[in-house]
Amino acid sequence: MSTPSITPEETTVRAELRAWLAAHWQVDRSLVAWRHLLVDSGWGMPHWPREWHGRGLPVALLPAIDAEFEAVGAVGVARIGIRLLAAATLLEHGSDDHKRRFLRRILSGEDTWCQLFSEPGSGSDLAGGTTRAEFDGTRWVVNGQKLWTTSAHHAHWGLLLARTDWDAPKHQGLSFFVIDMHQPGVEVRPLKQMNGYASFNEVFFTDAVVPANNQVANTGDGWKVAMTTLAHERRNADALRRWGHASPHAGRIYDEERAEIATVMEPYRWYPQRAGRVDLALPRARSTGRMADPAVRQELAKLLMLSRASEWLAQRARHAKQSGKPEGPEGSLGKLVASHVARAAAEVHALISGADAMLAGADSPENGMIAEILLSVPATSIAGGTDEIQRNIIGERVLDLPREPRTDAGPFRDIPRNPPRPRG
Amino acid sequence: MHFGYTDEQEQFRGIVARFLRERAPVSAVRAQMASERGHDPALWRGIAGELGLTGVHVPEHLGGQGFGLEELCIAQEEFGRALTCAPFFASTVLATTALLEIADEAEQEALLPALVAGERVGTLAWVEQGGDWSASACAMLATPAADGVRLNGHKHYVIDGLAADRLLVVARTPGSVGNAGLGLYAVEADAAGLVRRGLETIDTTRRQAALVLTDCPARRLGAGRDFTSGFARLMDRATIALAAEMVGGAHALLDAAVDYAKLRMQFGRPIGAFQAIKHKLAEMLLEVELATAAVRYAAAAADANDAETSLLASHAKAMASDASMRAAVEAVQIHGGIGFTWDNDTHLWFKRARSSAVLLGDAALHRERYIALTEAAA
Numbered sequence A: 001m002s003t004p005s006i007t008p009e010e011t012t013v014r015a016e017l018r019a020w021l022a023a024h025w026q027v028d029r030s031l032v033a034w035r036h037l038l039v040d041s042g043w044g045m046p047h048w049p050r051e052w053h054g055r056g057l058p059v060a061l062l063p064a065i066d067a068e069f070e071a072v073g074a075v076g077v078a079r080i081g082i083r084l085l086a087a088a089t090l091l092e093h094g095s096d097d098h099k100r101r102f103l104r105r106i107l108s109g110e111d112t113w114c115q116l117f118s119e120p121g122s123g124s125d126l127a128g129g130t131t132r133a134e135f136d137g138t139r140w141v142v143n144g145q146k147l148w149t150t151s152a153h154h155a156h157w158g159l160l161l162a163r164t165d166w167d168a169p170k171h172q173g174l175s176f177f178v179i180d181m182h183q184p185g186v187e188v189r190p191l192k193q194m195n196g197y198a199s200f201n202e203v204f205f206t207d208a209v210v211p212a213n214n215q216v217a218n219t220g221d222g223w224k225v226a227m228t229t230l231a232h233e234r235r236n237a238d239a240l241r242r243w244g245h246a247s248p249h250a251g252r253i254y255d256e257e258r259a260e261i262a263t264v265m266e267p268y269r270w271y272p273q274r275a276g277r278v279d280l281a282l283p284r285a286r287s288t289g290r291m292a293d294p295a296v297r298q299e300l301a302k303l304l305m306l307s308r309a310s311e312w313l314a315q316r317a318r319h320a321k322q323s324g325k326p327e328g329p330e331g332s333l334g335k336l337v338a339s340h341v342a343r344a345a346a347e348v349h350a351l352i353s354g355a356d357a358m359l360a361g362a363d364s365p366e367n368g369m370i371a372e373i374l375l376s377v378p379a380t381s382i383a384g385g386t387d388e389i390q391r392n393i394i395g396e397r398v399l400d401l402p403r404e405p406r407t408d409a410g411p412f413r414d415i416p417r418n419p420p421r422p423r424g
Numbered sequence B: 001m002h003f004g005y006t007d008e009q010e011q012f013r014g015i016v017a018r019f020l021r022e023r024a025p026v027s028a029v030r031a032q033m034a035s036e037r038g039h040d041p042a043l044w045r046g047i048a049g050e051l052g053l054t055g056v057h058v059p060e061h062l063g064g065q066g067f068g069l070e071e072l073c074i075a076q077e078e079f080g081r082a083l084t085c086a087p088f089f090a091s092t093v094l095a096t097t098a099l100l101e102i103a104d105e106a107e108q109e110a111l112l113p114a115l116v117a118g119e120r121v122g123t124l125a126w127v128e129q130g131g132d133w134s135a136s137a138c139a140m141l142a143t144p145a146a147d148g149v150r151l152n153g154h155k156h157y158v159i160d161g162l163a164a165d166r167l168l169v170v171a172r173t174p175g176s177v178g179n180a181g182l183g184l185y186a187v188e189a190d191a192a193g194l195v196r197r198g199l200e201t202i203d204t205t206r207r208q209a210a211l212v213l214t215d216c217p218a219r220r221l222g223a224g225r226d227f228t229s230g231f232a233r234l235m236d237r238a239t240i241a242l243a244a245e246m247v248g249g250a251h252a253l254l255d256a257a258v259d260y261a262k263l264r265m266q267f268g269r270p271i272g273a274f275q276a277i278k279h280k281l282a283e284m285l286l287e288v289e290l291a292t293a294a295v296r297y298a299a300a301a302a303d304a305n306d307a308e309t310s311l312l313a314s315h316a317k318a319m320a321s322d323a324s325m326r327a328a329v330e331a332v333q334i335h336g337g338i339g340f341t342w343d344n345d346t347h348l349w350f351k352r353a354r355s356s357a358v359l360l361g362d363a364a365l366h367r368e369r370y371i372a373l374t375e376a377a378a
Ligand SMILES: Cc1cc2nc3c(=O)[nH]c(=O)nc-3n(C[C@H](O)[C@H](O)[C@H](O)COP(=O)(O)OP(=O)(O)OC[C@H]3O[C@@H](n4cnc5c(N)ncnc54)[C@H](O)[C@@H]3O)c2cc1C
Pocket: A115, A117, A118, A120, A121, A122, A123, A124, A125, A147, A148, A149, A150, A379, A382, A383, A384, A385, A386, A387, A388, A389, A392, B264, B265, B266, B267, B271, B274, B275, B276, B277, B333, B334, B335, B336, B337, B338, B340
């Protein structure tokens, strides 16, 4: 819990940025125009390379830079949603042409993106996808289906993982593309969940077209590229929320930012409930009078202890990362413990609410929040990799246990797989 | 005490199961849960008229089939398995049993035939907002009037409270406390001063309502019998019957998860080949079978008027609550993402399990009651 001392570099950078903001920041500018200035100056993504809209500064300076922005209330580049995963992926694997065509409009917020990885037949086994891309001599033709695609209904571009070789082993037969979502061969349908929300989409490809120059990396290298995207997704889960809060200030640029945030964050409205809303447990036990029940006290205590210990565990992981130590087991355990916390919280909420746990909507306690928790928590142990998969990862990568025998080696064509999902 | 069903009971189960498979498949469940009434009157007529289920535990001289709670529970298990949208729990389990256990003989002769014939849908309104399931917590007042009684107060979580047209309401005389002064009252569906409002529920296959009664005319039932012991017998039986429905639902969740684990391929093999899934399903089966054993033992004991019936009702409900919630949570988990979607059927049973786990008292309440009754008997 020590405060790192301020380096001379930080002092210089802060001064430079402060002067730049004083000269350029105006609330009555349009959001897009302002962000183009950020892109041109490199202050929008200061840790990115100089040739690609950055200033090549160390990541460690980002908090200080953010603080300067906050001090004057300046809005940053577009940082929420899948677009930043797209940017990170293209920075690492894209050609100069990709970077030139896509990065600027990602940062300006003019383009939104979605991630087309999960399929009806391949979730845990992400590399088992069967959406196919075939080269017809001039361009790629895509057929198949994706599932769980957040924001597909308003995205301009998609990060697409598709099979290009059916005779290669499954990880080697995949390729990576940037697909234009606004074309006749792409159909997007909302997918309703058990909690009543429709935060995701099904995406159908029927002879959808990808120009040759929208392929990222080499044919057969798609899995490697997708792993980059997923690594950033895992790393930036917190950032998504952090930048998802609209500023309360008045002014044109803030209005435009608020509208952007509302659109991008809409699918995530129920995410706090899916994590179990531990914050509500104690106040509700008190306000309902259920705190007098020894059964409630026991379960509540278990929940609070579990939840707080899991936060400390996460902080240990962050601390290790910041001080450059090798990552311990804390990171992999974090995803699993989140499921335990969510499930325990749902049980505690049901225990506290009693008969009211049967009710929903306006009749449910906390204006529907309790019902939403009870019906959203099941997602936590599935989304982003199921608990069973997390346990396998912990067993094999953290505890170094022998791997289970593989039954999916050899040509992909020969591996047993699921029939296509009927198109409803 | 026998530990298996007789051939007749097995046959009976087969008839109910086949009827529900044919007449109330999940497509019908989805249609009814989205409908305004919440159930299909034609199906209800079939349940009552063709199968006679609405009188299964009613003595023959009152128009019923003269069986016991065991047979009622067989029907309940099948309703739970099929997730049938019908006012069976409200009308047959709650209201009909209430009349049998609490009303006088002449009142039974007057009121039961319409319920047994399925011409009327009954329900029992005893709980009030906050959800204390004991009758002694009842605050609704019954004040004498020239032509009977007037009721004032409110009721909450009334099962099928909108669909019902035979309302049985628990209320107390002014100035009374605890179990003293409690009574059962019949209220006409169109009575002046009765306002009903549908409650929004997580389980839309079983509706609930809130009632507000303001100087509402009512008729006392069972004045010649002891309300407290009758109500206790009613609650024990209703609790066991609900637990039966819950284990039926848990079996359906388990079956669906097992089927899916055999079909769904990941990493080149069915997910049921992974021990994580196999072991989970084995534990689910164990828990569901234990709860089923507890339910069936309790039902048989109730029919034999076993002195342990109350304790066994709590035993059955506590285990059924835990087992059905476990089955629900794990069935969604085994289905993966698809199990979280609306179009997959798992969530329908999940929501019933979630709701039934607290209806008539959650597992913690019944475990507490189990120990209290054990100590009282020692
Ligand atoms: C709310 C929600 C949000 C989501 N958001 C996204 C998103 O933004 N982007 C995206 O791409 N995807 C998203 N998903 C999809 C999610 O990543 C997948 O649902 C998840 O990875 C599981 O895949 P599946 O659904 O195909 O289940 P399956 O992989 O078919 O799993 C079914 C069951 O088998 C088990 N299983 C599978 N393999 C093994 C094994 N080897 N050992 C033991 N058990 C195994 C699983 O644990 C599970 O219980 C989301 C899902 C949900 C529910």
